[in-house]
Amino acid sequence: MSAKLYPNHIPTTGLQKAILASGSALTAILSPWRGDAVACMGETTAGWVLPKIYQRMMEDSEGQRILLEKPRIQDDTISLEQLRNMPDSTLGREYARFLDRLKTTPSARPNVQFVDDVELAYVMTRYRETHDLFHTLLQMPTNILGEVMVKWFEGIQFGFPMCITGGLFGAFRLYPKQRELFRLHLNWIVHNAKHSRFLMNVYWENYWTTDLRELRASLNLDEPPELLK
Template identity: 50%
Template sequence: MLVRGRLLAPAWRTLRAAAPALHQGVRCGSAQVYDITAEDLPGDHVGGLYPHHIPTNTLQKVLLSAGSAVMSLYDPYRHDMIAVLGETTGPLALHRLHHKMSRDPEGKRILQERPRIRMSNLDIERFRELPDGTFGREYTRFLDVNDVTPDTRAPVKFVDDEELAYVAQRYREVHDLMHTLLGMPTNMLGEVVVKWFEAVQTGLPMCMLGAVFGPLRLSARRRKKLMELVPWAVQSGRNARCVLNFYYEKRWDQTVESLRAEIGILPPPTIKV
């Protein structure tokens, strides 16, 4: 009973906190809508390093990694599970990304100022008035067409370093910007292509998992298209500078074409995704 009280019960609370969508989230297209605040998880973040942080021991991380990996393979649209997998298995990759950001002037400024991509911080109406082809206009078009918002991204919880937690959150929040720059929708084919690009760029385990196993959920016709798109995504990922080293909030008026060229993303193939 002592073992149950000290080990199994905390592990269960941690697992339950890892997937709030099971209790409070609602399915909305390809995203989960979260209605979670720090107060919704009483006691779970006490002693945490940042808001929403849930301290975990090695066993809990193993359980979270295994459970989230299985759920991610079963349902690739479970972004909450994919997020947990990245947080519990990606500390080395997050360290590398943080190192790259700290050595780049623009990346270093991002680490210092810690901007957040949220609806409350975006002037969406102004973006809609920007000329076609500008980054802000095309990003808003992506949100409208795919019926998503940046607020559907769950907060980081299981990264046991406050600085690395921001890197993970930043990566999570620029994911939709990568869709915009790569010209990929949020359907399964588009997600797999973006995951290939991100796997090469970041080395994060959940990106690699999505890149390798994502095609299993595609039809034969879409797998054929993927065979043409993957080489481009991999080459772009290798050619591009670290995508976290760009202060996108300062670049809404820049054209997508010029921003792609600056980052090093190759022009997308003319394939309907």
């Protein structure tokens, strides 16, 4: 078992991680609204994925900057009030609108605890803090259909077992009309996840004032289906 490496770190053995992963996975499948279980599963099953994401970030100039500067998206690092005052359709305005609709803030997500490497813990933190930006970029709501589609995108791009499991099991929970929409737009998700820019290499804080259509085009993303309507 490693020593404590960062403030919220909880050192665990491989066996302890396996037990935590199994228990949290079952809880997350049965109760997908349990954010603590989803977070625990994400961390304890990401051991072989995080180094690959880190390597892809190191191979990209913008990704390297993120790893070097380690920006955080927290209540004390960004001003939601400033984002709310930005023009409609910009990343900043639509991200703030998304959070307001959800009645949450950037700091609401749990801290990383079970990743036994400082650099990889930051990668996990960065993923967690940018998840709502993926929703905003892909124009996906936080209902079960939107979450499933984002999880499929993340699972294909990043390879997190938590995303793959959530996408697969979540699809079975869809209502008939949602399942029809999911099947209709699955090709869009798969195609764009495979052919768009690796989203972990996007320094989101530099694009607050960028129009979402322009940003999607620069990331090689097709315009998303109108699931919000």
